[in-house]
Amino acid sequence: MKQVAIYPGSFDPPTKGHLDLIERGSKLFQHLIVAILCNPDKDPLFSLEERRGMLEKLTRGFSNVKVDTFDGLLVDYARRVGAYAVLRGIRAISDYEYELQMALMNRKLEPTLETVFLTAAEDYSYISSRIVKDIARLGGQVDEMVPPLVVERLQIKLNGYGESPRASKSRVAGKSRRK
Ligand code: PNS
Secondary structure, three states, X not given: OOOEEEEEEXXXXXXXXXXXXXXXXXXXXXXXXXXXXXXXXXXXXXXXHHHHHHHHHHOOOOOOEEEEEEOOOHHHHHHHHXXXXXXXXXXXXXXXXXXXXXXXXXXXXXXOOEEEEEEOOHHHOOOOHHHHHHHHHOOOOOOOOOOHHXXXXXXXXXXXXXXXXXXXXXXXHHHHHHO
């Protein structure tokens, strides 16, 4: 039964580009599982449970989308959940080589598993989780790149406050000047 597709990724943090792909994927497949990789080698900004919580909130409006986590090989997870396809987004030519390699490797490991690529929406083609984190760490605005929930979580994670890093910096600078 060709019903279940997986959208795997790190989602550290989820971006508007990810959400666009989830929305479009939810229309293409009967069931879409957003599968967050539990990768002990990476040092994520957000824990697996934090990412899962954010994605669950962000995908609440899609009745056929479920959020899950996995470790080990994607093909083994796909077999466990009975998925026939893997959904991935391509933003630019630079993504293509890596994505092609993954798709071919996954097909080698599990010939029945298809990889379906969607091109990123133009507005989101420059966004990546890594760039969002870099900008947020350096006090830049990321509200065009990530949903409001993620903006807030980034602020809390990086500043300990629900305010922008820039505002936080000037508040701290103001305090030290007064001393
Ligand atoms: O968002 P990302 O970090 O580009 O996602 C990469 C991901 C999770 C899709 C990929 O690393 C993956 O599938 N990892 C699971 C391990 C695996 O199956 N590796 C072999 C396929 S190349």
